[in-house]
Amino acid sequence: MTAPAPTSRHRLAEIGSLLAEPARAGILLALIDGSARPAGELAALAGIAPATASAHLQRLVGGGLLAVHAQGRHRYFRLAGEEVAHLVETLALAGARTPSARASSAADAPLRRARTCYRHLAGRLGVALFECLRGRDALELGDDAIRLSATGTRFLRDVGLFDVGDDGRLLAGRSCVDWTERRFHLAGALGNRLAQRLFERGWLRARRDSRALALGPSGDAGLRALGIDWTRL
Amino acid sequence: MTAPAPTSRHRLAEIGSLLAEPARAGILLALIDGSARPAGELAALAGIAPATASAHLQRLVGGGLLAVHAQGRHRYFRLAGEEVAHLVETLALAGARTPSARASSAADAPLRRARTCYRHLAGRLGVALFECLRGRDALELGDDAIRLSATGTRFLRDVGLFDVGDDGRLLAGRSCVDWTERRFHLAGALGNRLAQRLFERGWLRARRDSRALALGPSGDAGLRALGIDWTRL
DNA sequence: CGGATGCTTCGGGCCGACCCGAAACGATAC
DNA sequence: GTATCGTTTCGGGTCGGCCCGAAGCATCCG
Numbered sequence: 001m002t003a004p005a006p007t008s009r010h011r012l013a014e015i016g017s018l019l020a021e022p023a024r025a026g027i028l029l030a031l032i033d034g035s036a037r038p039a040g041e042l043a044a045l046a047g048i049a050p051a052t053a054s055a056h057l058q059r060l061v062g063g064g065l066l067a068v069h070a071q072g073r074h075r076y077f078r079l080a081g082e083e084v085a086h087l088v089e090t091l092a093l094a095g096a097r098t099p100s101a102r103a104s105s106a107a108d109a110p111l112r113r114a115r116t117c118y119r120h121l122a123g124r125l126g127v128a129l130f131e132c133l134r135g136r137d138a139l140e141l142g143d144d145a146i147r148l149s150a151t152g153t154r155f156l157r158d159v160g161l162f163d164v165g166d167d168g169r170l171l172a173g174r175s176c177v178d179w180t181e182r183r184f185h186l187a188g189a190l191g192n193r194l195a196q197r198l199f200e201r202g203w204l205r206a207r208r209d210s211r212a213l214a215l216g217p218s219g220d221a222g223l224r225a226l227g228i229d230w231t232r233l
Numbered sequence: 234m235t236a237p238a239p240t241s242r243h244r245l246a247e248i249g250s251l252l253a254e255p256a257r258a259g260i261l262l263a264l265i266d267g268s269a270r271p272a273g274e275l276a277a278l279a280g281i282a283p284a285t286a287s288a289h290l291q292r293l294v295g296g297g298l299l300a301v302h303a304q305g306r307h308r309y310f311r312l313a314g315e316e317v318a319h320l321v322e323t324l325a326l327a328g329a330r331t332p333s334a335r336a337s338s339a340a341d342a343p344l345r346r347a348r349t350c351y352r353h354l355a356g357r358l359g360v361a362l363f364e365c366l367r368g369r370d371a372l373e374l375g376d377d378a379i380r381l382s383a384t385g386t387r388f389l390r391d392v393g394l395f396d397v398g399d400d401g402r403l404l405a406g407r408s409c410v411d412w413t414e415r416r417f418h419l420a421g422a423l424g425n426r427l428a429q430r431l432f433e434r435g436w437l438r439a440r441r442d443s444r445a446l447a448l449g450p451s452g453d454a455g456l457r458a459l460g461i462d463w464t465r466l
Numbered sequence: 467c468g469g470a471t472g473c474t475t476c477g478g479g480c481c482g483a484c485c486c487g488a489a490a491c492g493a494t495a496c
Numbered sequence: 497g498t499a500t501c502g503t504t505t506c507g508g509g510t511c512g513g514c515c516c517g518a519a520g521c522a523t524c525c526g
Contacts, residue, residue: 012321016252020246021249022246049486051486051487052485074502075502087327092241094248134376141374144410144415177377256514284476285515287473288513306471
């Protein structure tokens with residue numbers, strides 16, 4: 001047996017050590033909805049002094065997990081990409097091994113119903129959306145991604161989610177196992193586009209104080225066209 | 234904005250700190266093929282004293298990443314489950330961000346062609362197998378897994394991989410993105426069963442000194458029935 | 467029943483990481 | 497220009513983790 005290459009074990013350890021600190025883990029979790037936040041806010045969120053947060057943020061950026069952009073005297077930090085969100089959720093999923101931890105608090109109820117994960121939908125709504133599409137043969141399994149079928153593109157146009165020019169087959173989707181539900185939901189470019197359209201059409205809207213989502217003005221009728229009943233979700 | 238629950242960030246950090254040490258990362262990577270190895274061997278592999286390895290192994294078991302079983306005066310350690318293998322590969326994938334690292338050495342060539350990942354197949358062979366099945370409508374997208382279709386079960390019987398009693402629809406598969414190829418290959422119970430049969434039928438055999446796989450006596454003809462040419466893989 | 471082997475526990479040394487307050491820096495606001 | 501705010505850099509204190517050698521238990525072997 002050859003030992004695993006020293007480099008690969010060190011890379012693994014490097015990523016691990018970036019997540020190993022509760023303060024850094026908290027920062028990543030706070031950004032997992034794809035938002036960009038200034039350093040001071042992240043410091044308060046993690047419960048540490050600005051000086052400490054600055055060092056942590058520097059390490060996270062250096063490790064390629066976060067991206068920065070300066071704007072005025074603020075510096076906004078966000079996750080470097082969807083892979084990072086996926087990675088963090090995978091790890092969080094692995095950590096939630098005990099069933100007792102999954103029962104969790106009533107405060108999580110809106111989160112379990114519908115939330116954003118990076119830029120796509122998760123929670124029971126995300127799962128229901130996936131199942132709706134799959135049940136209508138709207139999804140095709142590709143060699144490296146899940147794509148919308150011709151049937152699916154037509155269906156989404158019919159319910160008013162896609163415009164005439166949109167071709168869903170060009171969008172690569174990833175199916176990813178939902179954290180709370182342990183079932184598939186749609187991520188990747190396809191999932192992002194779909195979520196974006198749901199917001200644009202006023203079916204969903206973001207809440208001010210949480211990752212959880214609320215029903216928009218035209219959401220009830222819209223979701224019903226997909227066979228989804230929000231009130232029973 | 235509510236801060237993420239303290240518990241979740243601590244769980245994330247806990248998992249991270251388990252991976253954060255090169256010695257522990259090396260141990261996990263050495264076990265990623267699903268093998269069980271005694272403590273002393275893992276110590277030598279990681280380049281540390283037995284006493285140090287013992288402490289590391291204890292932490293990994295306590296964290297739920299490894300499982301032990303004692304046999305005589307040896308204690309054999311292996312990954313606690315497929316989720317752990319998935320987790321480690323996800324992280325290793327994230328770490329291999331630079332293209333230069335992916336070019337790597339010629340010594341990896343057999344690994345890139347065909348290897349085991351936990352108990353299923355990966356590398357170009359794993360990808361080719363997935364694409365063969367997908368192209369023949371042998372796979373169906375389910376709500377929580379990828380399953381073999383009726384067509385697929387029949388096909389695998391025809392090529393001699395499944396016995397008459399086998400019902401592939403009962404096996405849940407997961408599609409997982411290959412580390413070297415960045416395309417889907419088949420994991421989960423379905424992937425494991427398939428790999429097991431390929432070994433039983435003598436199409437593939439394990440090498441003594443590596444995770445890489447070699448062609449078995451009846452492998453060339455068998456793979457050709459799947460439309461896969463080993464020599465051009 | 468000794469003697470080897472595999473693994474663990476114990477004790478102690480070492481080094482790195484985390485944390486904060488104070489001060490410097492840059493940009494905005496007045 | 498001056499004051500203020502957000503952020504980073506610096507210095508120093510503290511704490512925990514990693515590491516190993518030696519000793520203690522088990523297990524197998526002759």
